[in-house]
Amino acid sequence: MNEYQNSISLPFTIIFILIFSGCAMPEGPVPLSGDVPEAKGWTSETLISGLDQPWSITWLPDSTFLITERSGQLLYFEDYQSGPIQITGLPEIYVDGQGGLMDISIHPAYVENRWVFLTYASGDEDSNRTAVLRAVLNVEEQQLESAEEIFRVTPDKDSNQHFGSRIVWTSSYTFALSVGDGGNRPVKTGDVLSREHAQMLNSHLGKVLHLTQNGEPTETNPFVDDPDALPEIWSYGHRNIQGLAYNNESGNLWANEHGSRGGDELNLIRPGENYGWPEVTYSREYWYTSITSETSKPDMVDPKVVWTPAQAPSGLLFYTGDKFPEWQGDLFSGGLQGEQVRRIILDGESVIGEEKITIGRRVRDVKQGPHGFIYVLTGHDNGELIRILPE
Template identity: 85%
Template sequence: MNEYRNSIALTFTIIFILFIYGCAMPEGPIPLSGDAPEAEGWKTETVIENLEQPWSITWLTDSTFLITERNGNLLYFEDYQAEPMQISGLPEIYVDGQGGLMDVSVHPAYLENRRVFLTYASGDKDSNRTAVVRAVLNVEEQRLENTEEIFRVTPNKDSNQHFGSRIVWTSDSTFALSVGDGGNRPVKTGDVLSREHAQMFDSHLGKILHLTQNGEPAEENPFLDDPDAMPEIWSYGHRNIQGLAYDDESGTLWANEHGSRGGDELNLIKSGENYGWPEVTYSREYWYTKITSETSKPGMVDPKVVWTPAQAPSGLLFYTGDAFPEWQGDLFSGGLQGEQVRRIILDGESVIGEEKIPIGRRVRDVKQGPDGFIYVLTAHDDGELIRILPE
């Protein structure tokens, strides 16, 4: 009997070892980024409290700004001390899971045209998608006017996961839009796993799109003349990008991207390139098994940073302000799981180091304010707007 028990124990030990070996994080050309030293010369102060799952912030003038809450609220603030005004006139929003009201961005010529752009989940549990709405903000009457949906992602899906989505302006009349792949395995869109849409040219899912201010494909898009591709596609092979940042001076577009149980990525985005998901990844399934053993392939772009353990990145800033002169030209990436902001030190297009700014709460958005300070939104039912300023 003892020999039988010992044999059973040995068998389970071998199975466990093989399981752990098979689930080990894949090796590849990019070192995994673990912890980072803490940045110096900063402090934080909370400037707004009691926000309900805030998602994005954008400034209208030096003192006025908008904040979105995922539950469908658009809040207008006269300054950091004033009570917010709720803006009406929004479209019907599908709020469930990861869906809801997401990004808010103003047109580069906002002071002349008062145009506001919002990303949101539209539809219902059986058929939904990421959409973009454009409207004119009437502050005096606290409402949006001339509201129109200028773009909607296809195909429709029936999951409440992986909507994206960020907007960043690449010129005075064009913007990049990030769209998630639609959901985790075993979620399907159509007759294939949703994640497989990231490699499909007849789908917007798992892509960065490049659109005009009217929601049309931008003229310089790489697949504009390809009859087998969606003309809005700028790059593909993405899982779920929730941070986009653009350097106006160099014309460089950066994105941070959620992996699955580790394998979060920072990518330098180039027109027409394939970023690999799900064919190459440093991620694992949420039940620990490998998604693929491949982390790099010819014709696919390697990430600049791989975060494992996961940061769950959300919100990305290319810093140009004067409040932190030594930080100019660096990226700042928020972390939902990491509960911190990572300073990503750049030398041109190369990452040469990382530092952390601990926040202690889930970070949803990171933006530079008109005053040159860095602002952080925390993703809670009692969310906060936190200012990072020199110590």
């Protein structure tokens, strides 16, 4: 048996000792965020139910909208009362574990080019990766046209874990893309643990990438002139980012990131910076043993928030709407395990407080829709679209 098989074959008494004999979470310079007060002044309504593993939502300029289902469907809705229309023309998608059809975003100049961008897992169980598709949406024909894979992550992996992946536009022609580290120990990519790729600049795994609308590295990327690094890399040392949000006024890019057991993070992403995984972390292995004794190093960026117990964060919104004036300029982070949305109260680049919006279902995406309302996608099977509105 390998090291991992030996570790999970420990007698129950030893496992009991590991779990219950003071196996506290690591301490470090960032306080751990536990439970927080309930936010006030809001209510909710369920608009759509019966979705199959919904992953992302985006609106078109006419307020119609698209929802991706991880199981491989792209759905178009004319309004919240009409049923879904399935859009055809998707590529072959690898649907297994955490892989499938994931994020969707429309181009900033959608009115002119009708471009939609989707992230998905391509390949098979032996060789797969995160990829980005660009296509023209033909609503009348209910199909994608001129579909083209404009970017694929390297290297390929053989696990069904940790694909990322979110897209957020940083200008009228560039976007950030999050990519997971490839999988939990003992999963390997090549001859090293997949998680170690997060520290390797010749790998896209465990990174935030910065790409043009054609899937090419932007000219301002920090490693674009480094022959030993992939030019698409914007930041590194990430585990599995499933939420990205961009502040157009400040240029700040925010990310929420899954830890292992506990240690989920909110990070302010800076070009060229190392965010530590797996060399520094507040989380532990899923079987409670230590990943590392380090939670901070001088050459690595500390998180702004550490969620322990875990929130399993997914979906992140920087709110600019007018329906909740007191919430303007704050972040909203969904929680799969937490089954809530965290309002993260900002003062510039500092987090000064948190509140929760209890949903009671697994939250996959959080978006600001037309007219300034906040929308939440929930669930695995029988997923829902919920609108948050003033009470």
